[in-house]
Amino acid sequence: MRVPARLFPLPATAAASVLLAGCFSSTGSGDADAEGKRIRIAMMQPPRSGLSPLSDDAFKLSRWSTAETLVKLDRRGDARPALATEWEQSGKTWTFTIRDGVTFHDGTKLTAEAVVNSLTRAATSSPKPRILDGVELTAKAEASDTVAVTTATEDPLVPQRLSSPQLSILAVKAYEGRTVDPVGAGTGPFELTDVNGTSSASLDRFEDYWGERAKAPGIDVRFVPDGTARAAALRSGEADIVEAVPVSQAAVLDQDLITEVPMPRTNTLYLNTEKGVFEDASMRAAAREAIDAEPIVKGVYEGRADVAEGLLGPALPWAAELREPVSRVKAGKPSGQTVTIGTFTDRAELPEVAAALQQQLQEAGFEVKLDVREYANIESDALAGGFDAFILSRATVLDSGDPAAYLYSDFASDGSFNISQLADASVDKALKKAGERPAGDSRRTAAVAAEAAVLATDAAVPMLHERVIQGDAAGVVGAAHDPRERELVTADTYVK
Numbered sequence: 001m002r003v004p005a006r007l008f009p010l011p012a013t014a015a016a017s018v019l020l021a022g023c024f025s026s027t028g029s030g031d032a033d034a035e036g037k038r039i040r041i042a043m044m045q046p047p048r049s050g051l052s053p054l055s056d057d058a059f060k061l062s063r064w065s066t067a068e069t070l071v072k073l074d075r076r077g078d079a080r081p082a083l084a085t086e087w088e089q090s091g092k093t094w095t096f097t098i099r100d101g102v103t104f105h106d107g108t109k110l111t112a113e114a115v116v117n118s119l120t121r122a123a124t125s126s127p128k129p130r131i132l133d134g135v136e137l138t139a140k141a142e143a144s145d146t147v148a149v150t151t152a153t154e155d156p157l158v159p160q161r162l163s164s165p166q167l168s169i170l171a172v173k174a175y176e177g178r179t180v181d182p183v184g185a186g187t188g189p190f191e192l193t194d195v196n197g198t199s200s201a202s203l204d205r206f207e208d209y210w211g212e213r214a215k216a217p218g219i220d221v222r223f224v225p226d227g228t229a230r231a232a233a234l235r236s237g238e239a240d241i242v243e244a245v246p247v248s249q250a251a252v253l254d255q256d257l258i259t260e261v262p263m264p265r266t267n268t269l270y271l272n273t274e275k276g277v278f279e280d281a282s283m284r285a286a287a288r289e290a291i292d293a294e295p296i297v298k299g300v301y302e303g304r305a306d307v308a309e310g311l312l313g314p315a316l317p318w319a320a321e322l323r324e325p326v327s328r329v330k331a332g333k334p335s336g337q338t339v340t341i342g343t344f345t346d347r348a349e350l351p352e353v354a355a356a357l358q359q360q361l362q363e364a365g366f367e368v369k370l371d372v373r374e375y376a377n378i379e380s381d382a383l384a385g386g387f388d389a390f391i392l393s394r395a396t397v398l399d400s401g402d403p404a405a406y407l408y409s410d411f412a413s414d415g416s417f418n419i420s421q422l423a424d425a426s427v428d429k430a431l432k433k434a435g436e437r438p439a440g441d442s443r444r445t446a447a448v449a450a451e452a453a454v455l456a457t458d459a460a461v462p463m464l465h466e467r468v469i470q471g472d473a474a475g476v477v478g479a480a481h482d483p484r485e486r487e488l489v490t491a492d493t494y495v496k
Contacts, residue, residue, distance in 0.1 A: 037495040038218045039476075041488070042230045042239040045346050046198035046223035048376055052180040054125050058165035063243075063488035064203055064219055066105075067168035067186040070096055070115065071159045073484070077401030078439075079159035083110065083169055083187065084147075087159055093150045094158045100145065102210040104171035105184045105191040112141035118169045119149065119162075121180070129166035130409045131399040133416050134435065137161075156438040160400040165486060189214040189491040198223055215478070215494040225374065227348035234471040240495050241479055242471035243488065246348035247301045250469050263468045263483040264315040264397045266308060267353065269341075269389055269461040270410075274421035276388045277339050277366075282332030284458035287389070289331045290364030291357065293463040300352040306465045311451050312396055312403055313465030315483055319403075322448040326455045334365030339388035341368060344375040347393050353463070354391055385421045392419065393466060397484060403447050404434040411454045420459040427453045 041064075049055040053067055061067035070084035079087075084096040102110035119139040122129055136152035149158055161167070174185035183192050189211065190203040203219040222239075224230045227246035231253060233239035250258055271278040271287060278284045293307045312319035341357065343350045351372050358368040371378070371387065382390045396406045408431050409415045413423040430446075430453040437443035454460060472479045475496040480487035 037216070037240075037475075038220055039216050039489055039493060039495055040238070040240045041219060041221045042224045042233045042242045043221055044223075044225060044227075044230065044244040045375065046225065047195070048379075050179055051182050051192075051195055051201070053166055053168045053170065053182060054122055054129055054180055055166070058129075058168060059485060060201075061168060061182055061186065061192070062165035062486045063482075064190055064192070064201075064221065065188040065214070065487070065490055066190045066192045066203055067165065067170060067182060068188050069163050069165065069168050070098075071163040073160065073163045073401045073486075077160070077397065079163060082163075083115070084162075089158070092152070092154050093148050095142065096147045096149065096162075098145045098147060099210065102187055103208045105186050105206055106171045106173055108171050108173075110169070110187060112144055112147045114172060115139065115147045115169050116141050117172055117175065119147075119167060121175050122167050127416050129164060129399075130416055131161045131164040131166055131405055133405065133409045134412065134414065135161070153436075156436075156443075157400060157402055157404075160402055160439070161405075163401070164399040166399065190219055190489070209491070212491045214491045216489070219489055225346055231471070234473060237473065239471075240473045240476050241488065244347070245469040245471045247304050247469065248348065250304065251302060253471065257471050257473065259470050259472065259481050260304060261468045261470075261481050261483055262306070262313075262315050263395075263466060263485070264313060264403075265393055265395045265466045265468070266311055266313055266462050267305070267350075267391070267393050267464045267466060268308075268311065269357065269391055269463060270382075270419040271389050271459055271461065272385055272387060272419075272421055273457065273459050274385055274423075277337045278388055280332065281329040281458060283334065283337070285329045285331035286334050286364060287361060287366070288328070288458050288461045290360050290366075291461055291463060292360060296353055296356050297464050300349050300356060301464065301466075304467055304469065306467075308462035308464050310448075310455065311407070311460065311462045312448070315465070316397065316403065318444050319448055319451070322445055324452065326452050328456055328458060334361075336365065336367055338367040338369065340371055341389045341391060342371045342373075342378055342382055342387040343391035344373060344378050346375045350391055350393060357391070382419050383417065385419075390419050395485065401484065402439070402443070404431070404437075404443065404450065407431055407447065407450050407454065408435060411459065422454075422457060422459040424453075424457055424459075427457060429453075 047057045051057045071079045072082040087096045116139045123137045140148045142148045171185040189209045191206040194202040201221040205214045230242045231249035234242045271284045297305045343354045409417045430450040434446035434450045437446045478492040
């Protein structure tokens, strides 16, 4: 049953209407056909780097099925063929056989040389894609259809690493400028034809796709950071698929139009261990003890989340089975020390989480200031250690299907996303051990041990595990509901 319009606050509804007025007019070349209409998507975050696959924008390219990788992951996180049909390991080298008959959107053919070009650009970029943190990787064409990927040490997860959207394979033309340009350079069932800054993007069905022909003639994307506006687009029929519906909006939407999926995403408070109040481990412990996640889950998330027991949540049920109690430093007594917590507006719940934490920490004796901005304007300060604490909604198996990569990126001394500025020998040792284990039970056990080493430092306080809430209009068929946020529209997706 739809909620009557009178129950929506007029200012929010009016603002959303202004934001969305005319924003989904079709810009692509395809019109509605017998198989379906163009798919209109409201995305949460605008591109951060012109849709370069070497950034987090890669996941947009993957979700639109325009850029593809050598390997893809199944639901269990195991590697399966994509642009590579098979692979084998010999010591430090993995050899991949490249799929025959694949054409890039610019009409050039997929070759071993093109694969090497893409992988080399990623491996030598600065900063590296997260999936290559701590990994020295080189690629070489062994034959026209064979690529050898060699790492400095034996790496059991090379196939999983190569499934990361940040290691997508693009045509040579994509790399000719100073930045990587994915327009017309992918291999997927949809060709990216136009990007309008941080406002919109258009894709058309690629008729020469090597796999199943896309059922939809194209995709029209609008970037709508405002969560109320995204929900309004679904409610008004201006969007067919809406990603990341805010919890505050989910309850007032037709429940038949939303899907809620537990996901490997943890809402965590990162504490700066290098300088400031939280350089003192006893103050980090005091902050941890002051935080009560349950009222945040019930209030801010309206029960659509799970209280965290660790960094790895219910989307990885084996973590709870392996987890053991963690020994921590005794909490000190705050005496009015002032701390600044940063977070961002792109995820609508985070400012509310920050306000709740501000109250809890102040009740414990801290003085708390908040700094809330759009993510694009705050990330660099967070990575540089510009805050005493930072609230982040973080995917824990986004890149490889394996949490060891996330743990290394966020908590290793040389991790590229080390917001806590953590440099702890015991943590580094545990992370190294986890990274060396072969895929399977041994690696999972080592990953949970690494999690325990991180938690023992109180460099990060996991609060809750989120669930993805996606909106699909009544006419949408075959939209993907992917906990890892790699798929959204596939070749099978269309609008009646």
